[in-house]
Amino acid sequence: MPEILTIKHLSKAYFDKTGILTAVKDFSLTVQKGEFIALLGPSGCGKSTILSIISGLIQQTDGEVLFADDIKTAYMLQSDQLFNWRTVYKNAILGLEVQNKLTEENIVRVENMLKDYGLYEFRNHYPSQLSGGMKQRAALIRTLALSPDLLLLDEPFSALDYQSRLAVSDDILRKIKKEEKTVIMVTHDISEAISAADRVVVLTGRPAEIKSIYDIHIPSETESLIKKRQTSEFSKYFDLIWKDLDIHVS
């Protein structure tokens, strides 16, 4: 598999009135085309900072981010909001509109995604008329509408309660995996990371450094990510990662 992205010795320090805060330290990773990577780490460790640097939204203090030629990247920010004054359809085409890519072909693709994600009947509704899961799907379509080669997702399901989260994430992640896109997804949910990813990168507390990396191999008869959670391999990874994260309840 060809490499799509190489990150070398990435570091990020924020400077403000109170001094320096190091958010990311010596982070290196090579991502292959078609891989699904989960970045897993404790709250506030520097996960969003890493994605924002990869997307080019902010600058690293040190290190390199190298892309293969002509890679289109799309970034779904943590709590990416829909615009309340635009309909679902108008939200979905926003990125295309901004980038001046509202071609017939792209419009048809968005319409097909709206059908695929169960939102077509709601295309003329406003975000306030949607459930949390529907909003999340609409935000994802907006991100996917740009046909990215590399998809950066920051806690895409965090706004949902546990039960809808399981169903919505199972559904959406399967759809994304079917498209064989390259994905880097930030999460603090161990189960979500293991069930969705080919590789789980476990980060330390701030500053985010790589603690461990797991290649995930779960034999599964179905594509259901929920079913994967019931296998013994899943429990094995869960135990290892839980230990790595070193979570204390005080």
Ligand SMILES: Nc1ncnc2c1ncn2[C@@H]1O[C@H](COP(=O)(O)OP(=O)(O)OP(=O)(O)O)[C@@H](O)[C@H]1O
């Ligand atoms: N623009 C900024 N200026 C100063 N400090 C910042 C800035 N952005 C983030 N930080 C700090 O950097 C650290 C890492 O933040 P970041 O948002 O990357 O963590 P995270 O792992 O995504 O957190 P969460 O799990 O809460 O989403 C935090 O301590 C945060 O307060």
Ligand SMILES: [Mg+2]
């Ligand atoms: Mg974050």
